[in-house]
Amino acid sequence: MSASFDLVVRNARIATASDTFHADIGVKGGVITQLGIGLPRGESEIDARGRVVTPCGVDGHCHLDQVIPPPVRMADDFLSGTRSAACGGTTTIIPFAAQQKGESLRSAVNEYHRRAEGRASIDYGFHLIVTDPAPDVVNRELPQLIAEGYTSFKIYMTYDDLRLNDRQMLEVMAAARKHGAMTLVHAENADCIEWLTESLLNAGLTAPRYHATSRPMLVEREATHRAISFAELVDVPIVIVHVSGREAVEQIQWARNRGINIFAETCPQYLFLCAEDLGIDDDYHGAKCVCSPPPRDPANQKVIWRGLADGTFTILSSDHAPFSFDDPHGKQPNGEQPAFPYIPNGIPGLETRMPLLYTEGVLAGRISLNRFVELTSTNPAKLYGLHPKKGTIAIGADADLVIWDEAERVLTNDMLHHAVDYTPYEGRRLRAWPGMTLSRGEVVWDGATFSATAGRGQFLRRGLPSIRQ
Template structure:
């Protein structure tokens, strides 16, 4: 006698990174146990006729409850942040355990576990942020943590409290090469930004819109070129995060043409926002869209769309960095409108990432459904050692799934589930939204949120399994 499934999703239009096909999906014990036509009965059944079913999203670049210098505080912790993720179709998140200068990297990881324990509604892993690569970190802590399943880390070329110099970056990249880890790099030239910022301040140009003037594309271009060169010297793959426009894209294309293993990530703000969203005058409202690199212009949006379509970009992440606009702990530190230098960098996006790309990418005819799945689920899972458990619809994979509803809806912050008091995409007309989100075969979103606080599991990551940069595997 055939064992019954716990759940069968009937008549699904299944979309993976390589194929789109019609099938039933059978779930047993939280995993996909059957995939075919006319599967045996399930204890529960869900009819997805006429609807696309994709793997749950893997948001491989988001910030939740990351320690900040007072009075600033991130608006989303692991409760509200993973609640918003689930309602937006994301079933795995990978935020950052950030080392403070002078702090043990191991201590940063322990602190981040304390912040996450008992709160997460979806599964999660941690990237590391290395800000103080001391001999102990390089020779002991980082190799040991990589072996324990923290197989990716980020280094910064900007921000005074995080940036590394070139020699330090080489040291960290060397560990990545020895241990088979994935190194992520925030590529902006800190000295050029500081020089421009001082000149703008001297001229009284401190409104939010001048944030973009202090971070022109050339500071991203130069740092991207330098990051590529440092990786070439060490002979190690790297991933350039949140690429914003043409000049950095050209550096990555050059590297790829020379056979270098350079992967790239971009984010919704570089498709749906422009520098004008930081303000056309000295109004402070533009602070809501201050992020780094800043949004560019419409011509650069087209470059990013082209890169998503042709394989230049490996991953599409939210870079969710949630700060409230009103109050005294977010975009207005201590309740004050401050010069752009002091505005907390980042915008919310963990809940809107998938719907924006599905609406304007897939339904807008810019990318295929398979490319969508590759960018938002499969490749992030591969890059950070979670595939095929995550990011796939296959026998044995976790039953993390999204059943899509197509149809117009207006994006309004009041309908979202994060703890931020705005969305930069307010009023945008979307063409689709996740109708049902399942984590391990359990419905967490079906138009209403069904909490699973504490049921989200910490994931031990393996080594990256991405193929050659720019190639589909």
């Protein structure tokens, strides 16, 4: 007599976004087919021994192998990046297919598929980055791509090679409204940043720490308010990404009090790093923590933690943007130590996102276990059209499961599986790490060894958002 299941995970303390309960999990064909006590045997069995089992992470904001003008290039491609994600408990990622100015969106999508295929070991989709919203892009390409499952796109309010003007933002948001897509907005005021940057450089202030000086909270506050105003005018939901501190949070709360449908994302760097990590003197090692918006101060860390607990934030993403430090293609291009505006922006975080939040959020009593699942898995799956296939433990969902080990360890870069030569969280004490990660019922990380094959990751054609703030 054949087994009822390909796999049974027994004695699990299951946590979803809404419930916590003890049960066995029956898996057939990579999908959860039964939850219950004392399930029939499976072809293979895993005894969770009462440990917490959550849905795997869905990282809705990360960058892998993105096209960047040389000599700079990202350290992680889809091979090392998806390996790192899986070892940190994430089995679904949504990186970006970035349009270059003058390029069609379709050709950008084709290029990123080429980069991912045969290399990704976990499942993935793509957000689009719209940098050149010509009429053909807005009226033909975007609707076609949305219908094909690319149901979200990002627009920038800063960076010369990426940013849109106000009229272009409105046109892209109007396309999102017409076709039901989700717009992500990087909200920083470009002209304020440029003016401050020129002033600092003219004064000879070039060290990494001045990156934060050039991007004070008010440039994020103003752009957040402007993006919200555009969303109100067009009557369309948007996501304000990588929110760093109090002033942007206040704008989001103001908007919601007016009934405007605004979603908010934050990232671990705004919980665990602060402006001093960019250096308190002119030491170039502060370049390791240069990202935009920059980390703020400890008081703003408390605001971000409070926003995770009270529902201000919809999701927590990594914004993984991997540039090695001691690398002529990374933070020291051509072997030089450039002035702060020319340091590649971004920090690694795919693998550490879930363990950091579990340790300092759940185990430190700042958020509940169910809220942890909501922020890292269920809400991103709902926001980006993947729920209930992803983001939950339920009959019919993919068997993407993390079995957590709650034991103390000190985080070092040597533990990690990315291709970056540092982690900004070096030396932090963690009290949780994935003891086992399953992707569609297959063990891809057993707590010691990564075993997934390159190319097993599947491209995910996403539906429309299934969440409302």
